[in-house]
Amino acid sequence: MLKLKLATDPRWANIAEKSLGEILTDHAYCEQKAATSGINMINFCPWHPRLVSEMAALVAEEWGHFRKVLKELEKRNLPLGHKRKDEYVIQLLKLKFGGGNRSNNTCENLLINAMIEARSCERFRVLSLNMEDKYFREFYHEFMISEAGHYAMYIDLAKDFMPEKYVNERWEEILEGEAKILAGLELRGDRVH
Numbered sequence: 328m329l330k331l332k333l334a335t336d337p338r339w340a341n342i343a344e345k346s347l348g349e350i351l352t353d354h355a356y357c358e359q360k361a362a363t364s365g366i367n368m369i370n371f372c373p374w375h376p377r378l379v380s381e382m383a384a385l386v387a388e389e390w391g392h393f394r395k396v397l398k399e400l401e402k403r404n405l406p407l408g409h410k411r412k413d414e415y416v417i418q419l420l421k422l423k424f425g426g427g428n429r430s431n432n433t434c435e436n437l438l439i440n441a442m443i444e445a446r447s448c449e450r451f452r453v454l455s456l457n458m459e460d461k462y463f464r465e466f467y468h469e470f471m472i473s474e475a476g477h478y479a480m481y482i483d484l485a486k487d488f489m490p491e492k493y494v495n496e497r498w499e500e501i502l503e504g505e506a507k508i509l510a511g512l513e514l515r516g517d518r519v520h
């Protein structure tokens with residue numbers, strides 16, 4: 328369904344499991360950033376009722392995710408810790424076309440968000456299938472389902488701004504670009520991306 332061009336090595340789940348506190352911290356910030364980008368989309372496009380409504384729901388859901396991850400840290404008496412530099416997202420943002428009109432720019436923002444949701448969904452799937460702890464397999468399964476819904480919503484919303492054919496072609500380009508970015512990044516047990 329996600330049609331990603333590069334699959335994550337399933338052994339990553341076992342590396343991540345060994346640094347659970349760190350992966351939870353990174354995950355918590357991913358959820359926080361997802362909520363923030365929903366708020367930014369509302370500020371960017373307040374004249375579009377469907378976008379505002381979809382983003383309002385998304386922000387609430389992502390904030391709920393943030394709180395769920397935070398609870399896991401609290402259970403283990405772990406502090407949230409500092410936000411790390413997100414090299415994946417920094418490089419992904421460079422794939423955006425600049426200088427288009429507002430519709431074009433909104434479409435770019437929506438597709439980059441869709442990309443982050445799609446990759447997060449894939450990573451959560453790898454965790455949900457390969458972690459040894461059953462509790463966390465179920466924990467990540469729920470996140471996987473939710474991020475898959477966000478990915479589909481972002482792609483669909485992009486079609487409100489640009490023609491479907493354009494969105495599909497542009498999505499293909501972003502998928503190609505993302506695979507190249509990921510191939511150049513180290514697969515770390517303490518990062519979601």
Ligand SMILES: [Fe+2]
Pocket residue numbers: 358361388389392473474
């Ligand atoms: Fe989320």
Ligand SMILES: [Fe+2]
Pocket residue numbers: 361389444473474477
């Ligand atoms: Fe999400």
